[in-house]
Amino acid sequence: MMKQDATIYLVLNPSSAADEDVREVVSVLRDAGYTVCPRPTWEKGDGARAVQEAAADKADLVVACGGDGTLHEVANALMALDEAQRPAMAGLPYGTGNDFLTALGVDPKGGAVQLASWLGGEPWPVDVGRINDRHFINMATAGVGATVTAETSRGFKDVAGSLAYFVKAIPAAFDMPVHRLQARAPGLEWEGEAAFIFVGNGPQSGGGWNFCPAAEVDDGLLDLVIVPAMGLTEMVRQMRELVNQPEATDCHDIVYRQVKEAHLRFEEEVPLNLDGESFPGQEFAFSVQPGAIAFLGPRPSRVTAEGEKQKKREDEG
Known part of the structure; x- marks a missing residue:
């Protein structure tokens, strides 16, 4: 108190x-x-x-x-x-x-x-993400989402609110930039063309979309999500499933891992969005600092995946 x-x-x-x-x-x-x-x-x-x-x-x-x-x-x-x-x-x-x-x-x-x-x-203790020499409290994004954020003016955001993201994102999706990415994390070696990359301490970005749906701000982990390049219709289908899944598991072609650290390297400089602010770069080292900030406010109540399974068994029984 x-x-x-x-x-x-x-x-x-x-x-x-x-x-x-x-x-x-x-x-x-x-x-x-x-x-x-x-x-x-x-x-x-x-x-x-x-x-x-x-x-x-x-x-x-x-x-x-x-x-x-x-x-x-x-x-x-x-x-x-x-x-x-x-x-x-x-x-x-x-x-x-x-x-x-x-x-x-x-x-x-x-x-x-x-x-x-x-x-x-x-x-209560909240984790803080670290990327190179900066920290972030919510999410880092690269790819289409970060490009949209970088190109959306502050004045337009003030007028349109979270709708600004989608007004810009819709035309961007039809001319989708992809980035050659090398991603390394414990238990993961990935290389390919990526359209979206999310590294979440918190679960949501873009005005309420759960791109890292299993992320918890006090679990000592970061949620790494890589959306490979694919057709727009298929991407919409897979990402729709991603934002609604409760567990940190791969979603079709989408890679989902919970890690303490990760290293991302792009072939060229890309815009990276940190908590709504744009920071361009080519190589990014991520880590997490558990419980680094004492946060005053509501603490989200969670039902674990095992708890959900148990409830389903009880309902079926």
Whole structure:
């Protein structure tokens, strides 16, 4: 439980900074005895600077108020701190996709009032992915999805929301770029033409699509999914099955592995999307840092594959 006199920093993207509900929650929390420090972000690096200020102030909690990109910036800044200096983290959804928070069970329409209810709970450990010299909290994607993200302007995302992804993705799919990929991970050696690559700490991306449906943010693993080049109709069929399967198993031609580390090498530089932000490159080393961040908020309830089988046996019996 967050102590009554805790210091809370709010890292606010422009949408959340303009929200009257946020201002009201700040007042309510202050009246309850909390020290609340709002920090709007207007320029690149503002979020990281706010986290550094929070650490220097010995803050108890940093709340990323924005989309996956805001969470990405806050998580990277937290990981740059010594573990003993690291405040707990929470997130309020004020972005276009909000994939990480939605997968945890945060209500995308619940606004800032959700924060007050979380303060009575305990932070829980969330894994953080690492790729080369950066961290990510939700998902890394390459291929068509990353190309679409890189080519979708911030203004268009603000207007169209998660629909922006599909407005751009539909024409891209008919002229689908493929990339020659060498992928290595424990128990996996794969080489070929890949259309989509997903490395998930969380399960969903692209505004709610479970491209890594078995991913759990606290299992100490990353979910690696490789979608080989194939005809568009067949790809749609296989990916439709992929996003609905509960287990980390191959789906027809689609490769699915849960790993602690992976190495991807492309023949040319490709756009890579990390939590909604574009970072181009050619060679990527992935790893996971289990339980690296204490996260305050709802913890997703899960039914294991074995539990589902047992329930099915009981229903049939």
